[in-house]
Amino acid sequence: MILLKAGYLDEQFIQLEELQDEANPSFVQEIVTLFYTDSARLVQNIEQALNGRPIDFSKLDDYMHQFKGSCSSIGAKKVTNECSVFREYCNAENAEGCIRTFQQIKQEYATLRRKLEAYFQILRQAAGA
Amino acid sequence: MAVAGEVLLSGSQELHVLAVDDSHVDRKVIEKLLRISSCKVTAVESGSRALQFLGLDGEEGSLGFNGLKVNLIITDYSMPGMTGYELLRKIKQSSAFREIPVVIMSSENILTRIDRCLEEGAEEFLVKPVKLSDVKRLKDCIMRGETEENRGRRFYKRKFEDDSSPPSSESSTPSSPSSPLPLPPLSAAPFACDLVATSEILSSPHSSKRAKLCNSD
Numbered sequence: 627m628i629l630l631k632a633g634y635l636d637e638q639f640i641q642l643e644e645l646q647d648e649a650n651p652s653f654v655q656e657i658v659t660l661f662y663t664d665s666a667r668l669v670q671n672i673e674q675a676l677n678g679r680p681i682d683f684s685k686l687d688d689y690m691h692q693f694k695g696s697c698s699s700i701g702a703k704k705v706t707n708e709c710s711v712f713r714e715y716c717n718a719e720n721a722e723g724c725i726r727t728f729q730q731i732k733q734e735y736a737t738l739r740r741k742l743e744a745y746f747q748i749l750r751q752a753a754g755a
Numbered sequence: 756m757a758v759a760g761e762v763l764l765s766g767s768q769e770l771h772v773l774a775v776d777d778s779h780v781d782r783k784v785i786e787k788l789l790r791i792s793s794c795k796v797t798a799v800e801s802g803s804r805a806l807q808f809l810g811l812d813g814e815e816g817s818l819g820f821n822g823l824k825v826n827l828i829i830t831d832y833s834m835p836g837m838t839g840y841e842l843l844r845k846i847k848q849s850s851a852f853r854e855i856p857v858v859i860m861s862s863e864n865i866l867t868r869i870d871r872c873l874e875e876g877a878e879e880f881l882v883k884p885v886k887l888s889d890v891k892r893l894k895d896c897i898m899r900g901e902t903e904e905n906r907g908r909r910f911y912k913r914k915f916e917d918d919s920s921p922p923s924s925e926s927s928t929p930s931s932p933s934s935p936l937p938l939p940p941l942s943a944a945p946f947a948c949d950l951v952a953t954s955e956i957l958s959s960p961h962s963s964k965r966a967k968l969c970n971s972d
Contacts (some may be wrong), residue, residue: 638884645787645887661780674873678895682854696780699884 629745634738637702655746661700662739668693669732672696678724686724687716756810757829775805775830775842776860781883784824785829785860788890797825802837802845813850823956825855827897831883832861840872847876856897860885 629635639654646653668689675686694709708731715723776782782798789796799805806812809825828846832839839859847853849936856878861868869880878896881889 641884641886642784645784645791647791650787657780657783660783664779691862692778695883696778698862699778699780700782701884 629741634704634741635701636703637701638698657700658742658746661696661702665693665735668696669735672728676708676721676728681719681721681724683716683719686715688714696704702735704737705731705738708734768898769793769795770826770897771797771824772827772829773805773808773825775800775828775834775839777801777831777834778854780924781860785885785890788885788887789829791887792894794827794892794894801834802830802839802842803942806845809849809852811845811848811852818842825852827856827858827893829858829860829881829893830961832859833863840875841874843875856900857965858893899938 627635627640630637630640642654642657671689672686672693675682675689690709690712694706694713697706697709708727712724712731714729729730768876770793774782774785774789774791774796776785777800779800782800786796786798797808801806803812805828808869828842830839830842837845841857843857846855848856853876858879858881859872859877859878859882860881862883864882872880879893881893
């Protein structure tokens, strides 16, 4: 699966696909949708926390911990990795590092969303045809 | 009349699992993992909700409001309000529910955290993301624990270990083999397997990322 090869997703995503069955044929899509809906709030919180002066690094770490957990649960490998980098900057209280990394995170997060949407589209077409 | 506290399987042999996680995504995933493993699932978002469900929030009743006995509790560690560890403690402190096995899940693989949870009576500590194989192994372990009366075996093993340990090691009471040892509550961890997990953890601090509960592989 090309998203796996390109490093966007990891084995956890495959695990989720394996849980899908006839009774619940769009399980993975539902989880992904839930992930994006749910994490939007966290992304906003992180954004706000980064704009605070002074920055509350402990709160930031809290939000990021939650966000990273969700990313890892759906197998979003690249995003999860960036989150780890972020947390390191956070622990070091490096505001610039956090801000820069967060830009990266948002990009990967958006890219993944697009790719997954395309992926599900293809699956739907294949199922329909 | 200890029936309420005993973890008995219903005739249908289906485990009823109470899953606790503040993350909506994780709740949905664990629910699916459990359902696919033929377990009944009740998923709640917090420790306090879990206690409410069990009827431990100060109100009477111990079977959960839908009358189903809970055979296993699986909870996230880091949750706002009440952590999974605190929930674990409350459950182990309750006479009605201390026999229910509690499994902790965490995205962080911290040895001291794992130790703390196991010491407090957790059956197992799973590192997230939880896999289907984790759930299956867990289920097998519990089913086996129920049916093989491991309680009796474990009781014996614990007692033997306590007898052979030097008197100064743990308690301050003078050694006297004939005096009744303060027996660990059978309910703390009614499966033979958990002793293996503890000793493995202690002997290999840098190894496996989860407490390998059953030597069943």
